[in-house]
Amino acid sequence: MKSTIRDVAKLASVSVGSVSNVFNGKNVGEDIHRRVMEAASLLEYTPDAIAKKLASRKTQFVGLFVANDEKEMFFSSLWGFLIPIIHGIFKVAETQDYSLHLDFSTLQKVKRKNLFNQIVKEKSLDGIFIFLRWPIDYELLSELERESFPAILINGSLPGVNIPSIKVNNLEGAKAAIDYLVKLGHSKIAMITGPPEFLDVKERIEGYKESLARHGIPYNPTIVRKGDFFFKSGYAHAKELIKLKKRPTAIFCANDHMAAGAIKAVKEENLSVPKDISIVGFDDQIIAEMLDPPLTTVRQPLYQAGILSARRLFNIIKGKIHTSFQEVLDTKLIVRNSCASQKK
Known part of the structure; x- marks a missing residue:
């Protein structure tokens, strides 16, 4: 017959509550802990995992x-x-x-x-x-x-x-990307956003605007495009930006998949990344280092x-x-x- 918690308590001369405390890792005196463990060993008692969960009301x-x-x-x-x-x-x-x-x-x-x-x-x-x-x-x-x-x-x-x-910190991540492009001498910096209702996208757009303002570069809504985080939208919007009379010299994409699409679009127009147009992504997903050229991007932890x-x-x-x-x-x-x- 299988031993119960009451058998352990009786042999150890302690209460059932004390036995429960020992097996649930709660603090008890050294003497009580020793007696309970010795009694459990003699009786070959192992607490029932399901019973423990029910007692603690935890589902795990x-x-x-x-x-x-x-x-x-x-x-x-x-x-x-x-x-x-x-x-x-x-x-x-x-x-x-x-x-x-x-x-x-x-x-x-x-x-x-x-x-x-x-x-x-x-x-x-x-x-x-x-x-x-x-x-x-x-x-x-x-x-x-x-x-x-x-x-x-x-x-x-x-x-x-x-x-x-x-x-x-999406806000500071976007700022770092734009600060880097400005440091390289870019002032016509376009952005392909993700869906603007997304919480993280809102912060990336704000970071883009704040960095431009800090460097005295006017915000130009005509070179900001609303993407959807997919490769195709990065490709399509980059095509539009490239064909502008005053095309941007850099494009900041709100994720790496759109940046991959933008790189493809630039190459198809017989332009070079990065000589003609610089591109920065966001996320640092595995695709980033596999692209040609490998993508400069903002890594999220x-x-x-x-x-x-x-x-x-x-x-x-x-x-x-x-x-x-x-x-x-x-x-x-x-x-x-x-x-x-x-x-x-």
């Missing part, structure tokens, strides 16, 4: 929710961005004996099912990561905040929402963002963090061969 699951546009969901531009974050979260979750649940839902589904509030009521997860690309209505997150449910916003924060967040987000969430789950916070991670300009000094 956390969720990563990516609320996104259906069009982008299955394209490499999103996955190249997400995989390092998922990798970082997974590495930490594994050390905590947690499994990671991935949910790729459209914003429409999130709104229709009131998804996050449903998780709080059902307690189906111990905590959640919410990957923010689009602004989310406060009401969709309200239950998380009211119930102090363990949650981390990744890739952005929302005004008036008291939920911890971890994001990359995405793996580190995943690691940090997971560490913070598990500390919240354990009750080690009780206040909201916002952490901003620095980017780094990676200089390769797609930029050159502007001819005088």
Whole structure:
């Protein structure tokens, strides 16, 4: 017959609660700890993992929710961005004996099912990561905040929402890219943006404008094009920019996939990258160093963002963090061969 926790308590001459404390890693006296472990060894007692979970009311699951546009969901531009974050979260979750649940839902589904509030009521997860690309209505997150449910916003924060967040400094990353081009002598610097409603894109556009202003270069909306993060939009918009009477000497693209499209467009017009037109990307995805020429781009610390987000969430789950916070991670300009000094 299998030994129970009560058998261990009786043999060790301690309470059932003391045995539970020992096996849940809580502080007990050395003598109690020794007696419990000796009794458990003699009785060949092993605590039931499922019973432990039920007792602690923990599911040992956390969720990563990516609320996104259906069009982008299955394209490499999103996955190249997400995989390092998922990798970082997974590495930490594994050390905590947690499994990671991935949910790729459209914003429409999130709104229709009131998804996050449903998780709080059902307690189906111990905590959640919410990957923010689009602004989310406060009401969709309200239950998380009211119930102090363990949650981390990744890739952005929302005004008036008291939920911890971890994001990359897109503003300073864009500034660094434009500062570098200005240092090379460029003043006609175009930009191919991503969807302007995206939180990170808004910051990159703002960084572009702020850097131009700091260097006394007027903002020219005629050389700013609205892209969609896909190769084809970088290609199409670069074609338009190249054919302008006063064409730009440099193009800043809001991600690497559009920069790849821009490089192709420039080459097709029998122009050189970087001699005729310099090109800078953003993200430093694997495609960046495979291009010809290799792409100068802004590196985002995405793996580190995943690691940090997971560490913070598990500390919240354990009750080690009780206040909201916002952490901003620095980017780094990676200089390769797609930029050159502007001819005088």
